[in-house]
Amino acid sequence: MISQSLNNLVTDVPGIRVGNVQNLDQRTGVTALLFDRPAIASGSFLGGAPALRENALLEPEMLVGGIDAIVLSGGSTYGLDATAGVQAWLREQAADLPTPDNQVRVPIVVQASLFDLVNGGNKDWGRYSPYAELGYQAAQGARKGQFALGTTGAGTGATTTLLRGGLGSASTITPSGHTVAALMVVNAVGTATVGNGPHFWSAPFERDNEFGGLGFPSRLAENDLALRMKPNYVAGTTIGVIATDAILTKAEAKRFAILAQDGIARGVFPAHLPQDGDAVFGISTGHAPAPASVEIWTEILHAATQVTARAIARGVYEASPLPGEPFLPTWKERFGDVKQGNVDHD
Template sequence: MTATHAKANLPAVKKKDLKSMMKPGPKNLITDVDGIQVGNAEDREVFTGVTAIVPDTAAVGAVDVRGGGPGTRETEVLSPDCLVDRVNAIVLSGGSVYGLEAASGAVMALAKQGRGYTNKGICVPIVPSAILFDLGNSGDKNWGDMPPYRHLGWVATENVSTDFPLGNVGAGYGAAAGKYKGGLGSASLVHESGVQVGAVVAVNPVGSVLIPGTHYFWAWAFEQDGEFGGLGAPHLAGDISLDMPKDSRLAENTTIAVVATNVTLTKSEAKRVAIMAHDGLARAIRPVHSPFDGDSIFTLSTEKKEMDGPRPLGLAKIGAMAADCVARAVARGVYNAESLGGLPGYKSEFMKNLHKGES
């Protein structure tokens, strides 16, 4: 039998059968993962904000940093060879180096709730964090002696929920994506076996999220249920430009994210998921992981479900789901961001050009 005949005799796989196995969760947010809540806080004068991802109980955590200009706090504690094996929250913040203080606010809020490990009667919450650069936007940075980030971290952590909006929210409030407004995005996937994976991303990259000369997202192929416009496959008149995007705002960047799963993982396995999840950034942003970005992805395992089948195969599936969620979350963050500070929102700019008869 020839290869052609063998292929012809294979049973056809229907698209609806594939979708029935895995689909976005009911909220299409990272909070579709059991045990995850998210809180956001913004300063609408400074044009900045903070996002706190808080598990209901301390979760296994890991991180993978790929950008050349990262700003992080307590990421080394997540190394598989370090003592602490669970974290109480992850904080994503605007504000560059000033934004690292957001984790201090989160620590204070969690300690007040008695969440953390106890040493000699003192509650010690573990809160790794990462920041993006939004100091170049048109918000008022004249904040006096005390930047707002500690307060924003406290507020975000105190007001967590399973529901939250996308776009100009939390750590994505002051973000930019080239000539468009960046934002906070989230997405989820739930497998019929009960495996849950979700991502939340603050989108502020050097690279472009759009195919050059079009309004099509690089992540178009991973879209589910029209979640970022439902434009379908791009219509290209010619070759795609391979030049560096003209609106990169070099040295004012970074995309940071958290992925979560309900499946029990070790720290080493969680690290592998974070590594695989970076492929989602590569699918949604071009270029990515540049010297000017601080791209970092954290993983949380809420340990609500045991791994099904062989662990390496199960881990590969979770990592693949995480990468797809990250790609979709990037596009959703930009798609839902409204115009702010002189940067047009994607939808308003797209509709304006549509009325002009442009594709």
């Protein structure tokens, strides 16, 4: 039986720190995940319009064995500047980044960004984007333990078709004792909720009423399965990290990320569209033994799909209003008075 872990956050995996910083006027932000020691990493990038940095080095055949940080941001390709800020902060911590010759220190940082450029925020930031500075601040503020969800960090300006998106996280402990956790930023072209109602596509995986406890509709109407997507083919994406304390190879980390992409498809409908940039980084911090059998490895993969879907729903559920024009309502503004139970809707 899978059990819940400490804070239901990605920081439940030992060796991970998270920092969030945002600009509410610009309706954007940055999330930085820093590792106590280089983490084995790979990735899966199934969206048709990804905004990525240094993703090629994550392929199993590439030289780099471990990475120092992952950055998630708003800003589309402008947001990729955030890596420079995180890398600058890490370089200042030179003693923590040894190299064989103890002279040249190159922090390895990978990134995915989401498109939040038409969400009502002020994007007139001048010649250079603000993301390098936001990245530096996010790295500087990275901590273990608790952190906020919803309208924070890279989730600040996130939206879905009908509701505000946001940053979500979830974790679990597998029957064999490995911790598996996800951090996802939901800015999907599609929806995280069923039809026009309050139920989440992730409902079958919910634990302890973490996103309202409404369950799944008792039936799906034809309208619930209709295509809903952002108007004018506006780009969007769901990006994030799936992490475990189990020792993995780079090839296994890639498979881990692929199973998390299944979680995106469970939590967002539709997913992996041409306008989406759906991207997941698979991470092993190596604080627990490697899977001792195929069965234990499969447990970890099975958990990856579920915690990813849960993190997606939590990101939307925990979203809060922003100052100025509302642009889109939050889930709690639209459905916060819906009682627990199985609620049918049109």
